[in-house]
Amino acid sequence: MRYISTRGQAPALSFEEVVLTGMASDGGLYVPETVPSLSHDDLADMAGLSYAEIAFRVMRPYVNGEIDDETFRGIVRDAYATFSHDAVVPLNQLDANHFLLELFHGPTLAFKDVALQLLGRLLDHFLAKRGERAVIMGATSGDTGSAAIEGCRHCDNLDIFILHPYQRVSEVQRRQMTSVLADNVFNIAIEGNFDDAQAMVKASFADQSFLNGTRLVAVNSINWARIMAQIVYYVASAVALGAPHRKVSFCVPSANFGNVFAGYMAFRMGLPVERFVIATNANDILHRTLADNDFSKQELVATLAPSMDIVVSSNFERLLFEAYERDGAAVAALLERFQAEPTALADAPLSRLRETFASHSVDDATILEVIREAHHRTQEILDPHTATGYRAAERERGDESVPMITLATAHPAKFAEAVVKAGFPGVPLPPHMDDLLEREERYTVLPAELAAVQRFVAENRR
Numbered sequence: 001m002r003y004i005s006t007r008g009q010a011p012a013l014s015f016e017e018v019v020l021t022g023m024a025s026d027g028g029l030y031v032p033e034t035v036p037s038l039s040h041d042d043l044a045d046m047a048g049l050s051y052a053e054i055a056f057r058v059m060r061p062y063v064n065g066e067i068d069d070e071t072f073r074g075i076v077r078d079a080y081a082t083f084s085h086d087a088v089v090p091l092n093q094l095d096a097n098h099f100l101l102e103l104f105h106g107p108t109l110a111f112k113d114v115a116l117q118l119l120g121r122l123l124d125h126f127l128a129k130r131g132e133r134a135v136i137m138g139a140t141s142g143d144t145g146s147a148a149i150e151g152c153r154h155c156d157n158l159d160i161f162i163l164h165p166y167q168r169v170s171e172v173q174r175r176q177m178t179s180v181l182a183d184n185v186f187n188i189a190i191e192g193n194f195d196d197a198q199a200m201v202k203a204s205f206a207d208q209s210f211l212n213g214t215r216l217v218a219v220n221s222i223n224w225a226r227i228m229a230q231i232v233y234y235v236a237s238a239v240a241l242g243a244p245h246r247k248v249s250f251c252v253p254s255a256n257f258g259n260v261f262a263g264y265m266a267f268r269m270g271l272p273v274e275r276f277v278i279a280t281n282a283n284d285i286l287h288r289t290l291a292d293n294d295f296s297k298q299e300l301v302a303t304l305a306p307s308m309d310i311v312v313s314s315n316f317e318r319l320l321f322e323a324y325e326r327d328g329a330a331v332a333a334l335l336e337r338f339q340a341e342p343t344a345l346a347d348a349p350l351s352r353l354r355e356t357f358a359s360h361s362v363d364d365a366t367i368l369e370v371i372r373e374a375h376h377r378t379q380e381i382l383d384p385h386t387a388t389g390y391r392a393a394e395r396e397r398g399d400e401s402v403p404m405i406t407l408a409t410a411h412p413a414k415f416a417e418a419v420v421k422a423g424f425p426g427v428p429l430p431p432h433m434d435d436l437l438e439r440e441e442r443y444t445v446l447p448a449e450l451a452a453v454q455r456f457v458a459e460n461r462r
């Protein structure tokens, strides 16, 4: 198994290289050269297995023998032992055939833990094997930083520096990052906004000379290993509901498209899926593209579901590559046009996408209405991201005999603002986190100056 770029011009890489590499050198994203298959028997044999064992079986072909089986099993087991629910990602039945797949039982209460708990350990494994160390840098507006920190805190060969805008992230989000006191974790509060923080991280990747040759690694959602880890819960949940003997549908609150693309990979591997419903908030590029063939950027809107606030959906390129029948040149040309002006997909690729994907966009007023309505009907308090999924699933449900699985991407306590706006008194943090507001914090405030940030990183990395 090799990995190739969606734009067709970058060298093919091994699994190890793809884990250590972000974007391909031609600006594309890496995807596996062939899609491994899960046969009817493979799926049937998974009934009753633990999440970690299913994860091992689903991911094994992507790892391609580059980690021996026992070591990889151990890595997977450790990654998912950090989840507070024994089922790792439990299914919660809402009504006759609508289920929530709870992806928020990891250390930071959102689904990104599923991928980042694994990615940190994979990076550490490969770095140890090479006798190398690496530095991770990232900017966060609050949410993904903590999942990255939790994923790396136990990694001997990694130092992680996460920049957040000083006094501009919520207290819960800040404390989820700054209360991790591990020696290899550095939180930097930038006296500026998120864009300033992001710009400094980008500039550091563009010129890494300040690290004197140490590798700088990104753990953003274009890393293939993150997609790979997310394939697993599609398979595990479908098997729990009767796959391969019956089909299921999935509804996925989406932004950068990493999550739902992983579902599509599960489908391509052989999981029987009726269809995928893509839910967006008011930042609806995915919905506009699928419904109206309007593939264009629009102004960013700040919504009640902030982890889905995006202008461009980076992982959508991976799906376009499939829709354009793996014609890297066509994908490169389309995306070049897209950067410059509003554009549209060609007819054949668009109809291919519409065979498998439906979409629905949900605005803020509707998010609040859905949180109230879902509580009334099911007693569940949904987080605002999951609420977009709930509404889209209800709208696009289709064949009533096919179970609909809506991915619950965050715990409602993490996004209490929307829950309170919907008229609830708030949601308590789960028991293992209820002392979060008393924990000791550590972070460094720095001016929004590239030189100051780079000096801090260079001096503190181990």
Ligand SMILES: *Cc1c(COP(=O)(O)O)cnc(C)c1O
Residues within 6 Å of the ligand: 110, 111, 112, 143, 221, 253, 254, 255, 256, 257, 258, 259, 260, 307, 308, 385, 409, 410
């Ligand atoms: C990141 C995130 C999403 C969007 O996932 P993508 O993979 O970017 O589509 C949805 N909900 C929550 C809570 C998230 O953190």
